[in-house]
Amino acid sequence: MTRHPYLSPDAPRVLAHRGLVTPDAAALGIAENSFAAVAEAHAAGAVYVESDCHLTADGVVVLFHDDDLQRVAGDPRAIADVRVHELEELMADRGGLITLAQALEAFPDVRFNLDVKAAAAAEGVGRLVAPHAERVLVTSFSDERRLEALRAAATAGAARRPATSPGSATVARLVAARALHQTRRVRALLADVDALQIPEKQGPLRLVTPGLLRDAHAAGVEVHVWTVNDESDMAQLLDAGVDGLVTDRADAALALVNERGTATV
Known part of the structure; x- marks a missing residue:
C-alpha cells in the first residue's frame, strides 16, 4: 500500500488534540478547538x-x-441551531471561533485530522477538504459519515482521497477478526485505511497490542493512540511501536519525541 502524503515523513507523529490549550491559556478562558488553540x-x-x-x-x-x-x-443550544455569527460572538473571548474553511486557509502547513461529529457536516467537510486532500485525514466514529465525507471530496474534484481512519464498527470487526485468527478478514478490513486511530484500552480490553501493531504495520497502516496525556504513557507507547500520539499536551509530547530523536542519532 502506497503511503498517503499525509503520513510523510516518517513517524512518530504528535497530533494536537483539539489544538493546544496550555494552563496559562486556560486561565485566560481560551477554549479547545478555538482559533487560538x-x-x-x-x-x-x-x-x-x-x-x-x-x-x-x-x-x-x-x-x-x-x-x-x-x-x-454555558449555553444549552445545539450547534445545529446556532448561526455562525452567533458562534463568533460566543467564542470571541474564548479564543475565537474557527471554521473549517478558515483553518485550512490560515494554517496551510498544518495537517488536519478531522472527526466528522455530525451527519449533516459530512458533505461539507468533504467538499472543503477536496483541494487539501494531501494534508487531511478524515475520520468519524461513524463509518457512514466518514465514507460520505470521502465521497463528497471525490465529487468535489479531489485529486486523491484524503487519508482516513476507520469508525468504531470497523475497529470492532477488526478486533473480532484478530481474535478469531481470520487473517484474510484482518487484511481486508485494513485495506482501505491509512491509520488506525484507537484508545489504548476499551474498558477491560486492551486494543493496542504487539499483534495488532504487527498486523497494521504489515498492511502499511499506522496506529495512532488517543488520548495520551501522561508522559510515561507516551514513552511506553512509543517504545511499543505506535506511530502517533493524540494528546492534549502536544507541547510535552513534541519535547519527548524530539528528545528521543536526538538521543538516537
Whole structure:
C-alpha cells in the first residue's frame, strides 16, 4: 500500500488534540478547538492538529467537539441551531471561533485530522477538504459519515482521497477478526485505511497490542493512540511501536519525541 502524503515523513507523529490549550491559556478562558488553540499548537511546532466538525444552522462547517454549547459557553443550544455569527460572538473571548474553511486557509502547513461529529457536516467537510486532500485525514466514529465525507471530496474534484481512519464498527470487526485468527478478514478490513486511530484500552480490553501493531504495520497502516496525556504513557507507547500520539499536551509530547530523536542519532 502506497503511503498517503499525509503520513510523510516518517513517524512518530504528535497530533494536537483539539489544538493546544496550555494552563496559562486556560486561565485566560481560551477554549479547545478555538482559533487560538490551533494557533498555539502550530506555534509549539505541531504539524498535526486533531479537531472535530459540526454544521451550524446556516450551513457552515465549524471546528467544535460537542453538539451543544453547554460545556464551552454555558449555553444549552445545539450547534445545529446556532448561526455562525452567533458562534463568533460566543467564542470571541474564548479564543475565537474557527471554521473549517478558515483553518485550512490560515494554517496551510498544518495537517488536519478531522472527526466528522455530525451527519449533516459530512458533505461539507468533504467538499472543503477536496483541494487539501494531501494534508487531511478524515475520520468519524461513524463509518457512514466518514465514507460520505470521502465521497463528497471525490465529487468535489479531489485529486486523491484524503487519508482516513476507520469508525468504531470497523475497529470492532477488526478486533473480532484478530481474535478469531481470520487473517484474510484482518487484511481486508485494513485495506482501505491509512491509520488506525484507537484508545489504548476499551474498558477491560486492551486494543493496542504487539499483534495488532504487527498486523497494521504489515498492511502499511499506522496506529495512532488517543488520548495520551501522561508522559510515561507516551514513552511506553512509543517504545511499543505506535506511530502517533493524540494528546492534549502536544507541547510535552513534541519535547519527548524530539528528545528521543536526538538521543538516537
